[in-house]
Amino acid sequence: MKIHKYDTVIVGAGGAGMRAAIESTKRSRTAVLTKLYPTRSHTGAAQGGMAAALANVEEDNWEWHTFDTIKGGDYLVDQDAAEILAKEAIDAVLDLEKMGLPFNRTPDGTIDQRRFGGHSRSHGEAPVRRACYAADRTGHMILQTLYQNCVKEGVEFFNEFYVLDQLIVEEDGVKKSAGVVAFELATGEIHIFQAKAVVYASGGTGKFFKVTSNAHTLTGDGQAACFRRGLPLEDMEFFQFHPTGIWRMGILLTEGARGEGGILRNKDGERFMEKYAPVMKDLASRDVVSRAIYTEIREGRGCGPEGDHVYLDLTHLPPEQLDAKLPDITEFARTYLGIEPYTDPIPIQPTAHYAMGGIPTNVEGEVLADNDTVVPGLYAAGEVACVSVHGANRLGTNSLLDINVFGRRSGIAAAEYSAKHDFVELPENPAAFVEEQVEMLRDSTGTERVSEIRKELQETMDANVMVFRTEQTIKTAVEKIAELRKRYKNVSVQDKGKRFNTDLLEAIELGNLLDLAEVMATSALARKESRGGHYREDFPNRDDVNFMRHTMAYREVGDDGAESIRLDYKPVVTTRYQPMERKY
């Protein structure tokens, strides 16, 4: 075991982590721990764009953007946070441009903008061009640009270090962060990072679904580490299903494809979105489009022999436009489906995409231990966190924005905190939990396989807590997850070595997925209404009287050691917009 001491430790080197690191390295001695090489992070997969009311191509302002964000989130958005997001968006984009990001340009040389779902002029009147983009690899360019600037600033990285535990110490009845415990992939060695401030930027948790746009490595490690240590998780029932994933594979085809004029069609060739969203049509909010697709499929208008998908039709767009604006996704269709998008429509289905919920924070990125108490020295930003700017449903292009705005804020806040505070003393045996977990898995002679449990988990999540949910399906999932958690105690790994033991790490990641799947299903069961990404067929309407509130899930351990989840609620911050019915 090795012990390191840094003022600030950042967990994760995606967009949020590196944006935080650039600020924090200027102000404090910072280490970034990341399980992937920074440029491998899933921010690089983002395609379509980053929202900001630059008004470069048509009239726009941050107030409209704020409204769209709140409406898109089905009014579960904290409005103070949404306002910050939309206001600071403009500088966030300009900062990236100054750091070197090669945005697409307008004829007069300014940053070009395009349409995206849910973004509108004058509170829903018509679609507006608000998404700043670099072809269909905006996330790739953000990730590269931020890494380049980390190289420039001399940010210190610990690559292929897996953070597996959060150290929390109670001082005078206050929970404080003392640091983190990490596992070094190359050697199997355990490292303690004592830090005055820790920032979680470890990304999403989509791998508990089978059809997903998320990377294999998005296993919710940060959420799970905090939850296990008694910190709450907010709004975990809200997960976004993106309408256009490649059929069966889940690989994303950006909404930018519809922003460029792409159309969804059923087996009769009908542009069915006209029925569901007469104004915004194919560019309605994602939850609306995903439900429309499944409604078409269920009512027998799906395509293919099994009628299990619909088409994204780009064939009416000029090939030059596809080449210039959508080169990567058209390439995906060619590589993975053998389809030529110039001439053939692309089979798609909704794909599990984005976790709206996560570690609750305030607008400075400080992590909350309950509805109002912050955990001194602990911060979170990006997909791992819940500020909450996305509420019940995130608008496309608002996450690349979120990671930049709140990554920056939390990096500054954490570094300022570490400048003013001392180290919190490490708990006794800080590595104990991780050591025990690693030993247990390595020495286990159990008969369960990680891959089998993971597969069953993914199948039950897809079948029961995806686009449509009912009391019964969610209960089925809850029971199945409980069974899998029991079986998980009996898993073993084949690789008993120390070097690059990815077999062992996959087992640990599965443990995290199981914990978080349970939180998600439990939170979903209790929310007896439909809102944004959470759609209950048995409660098809939004219920503002009983459910205009954030879910806060806590892990409880009884005297007998039995674990359970306790649900509590937190009010939504409302400033200027009163909830209205959501129509597109």
Place this chain on the structure above:
Amino acid sequence: MATPVLDKVEADSAASPYITATFRIRRFNPEVSDAAVWEDFTVEIDPKERVLDALHKIKWELDGTLTFRRSCAHGICGSDAMRINGRNRLACKTLIKDLSPEKPITVEPIKGLTVLKDLIVDMEPFFQAYRDVMPFLVTEGNEPTRERLQSAEDRERFDDTTKCILCAACTSSCPVFWNDGQYFGPAAIVNAHRFIFDSRDEAGEQRLEILNDKDGVWRCRTTFNCTDACPRGIEVTKAIAEVKKALITRRY
């Protein structure tokens, strides 16, 4: 307007899609033995799946010790460059059906970088070469309040080289790099190109000086291996040639 009809993909998915394929994988684990060996694994798999899917199937069902890097699974993160049937490719972007799966498919780590375990190599020297070319925008004078302007044509000049995902497929396919790891290698030059030809940047001279070094661009012997290997379709050799030309003419 095209009306969608049942397409080929669905037509042939009705028959049993599975085939039996053998993967001949180069194994190495210094915790077990100092020698690398070939090991064969036979799996039933849909040939429309990726080599990465086959590696997962082997790891998850046959041998958990098989070790490789991967993350995104669709060619965007650069984790899984490896030598497949003797050619550098991303395992997640290579479909089994395109590899003549009637014969054993060989899978080895990329060459020229130290193998650490199975398909995992030491990427540090690769990233060091990248960091050495100043891969970041350098500007002088006061920052404008709004964005810097750039015409669409100026933006186009370095578009190709912004696509790089730092997978190392190019550098590890280069015979010059195999012989001498001091050579910067194509990926570093591609990333220098990305800034040298960016109209907003003002450190082109410095980067060119770095690449004028004995381990710089002049080592390139234009074998085109890099261009063939690049999974992002970047015209790597062309980018290197543009840098060479810029060194001679000092115009870029």
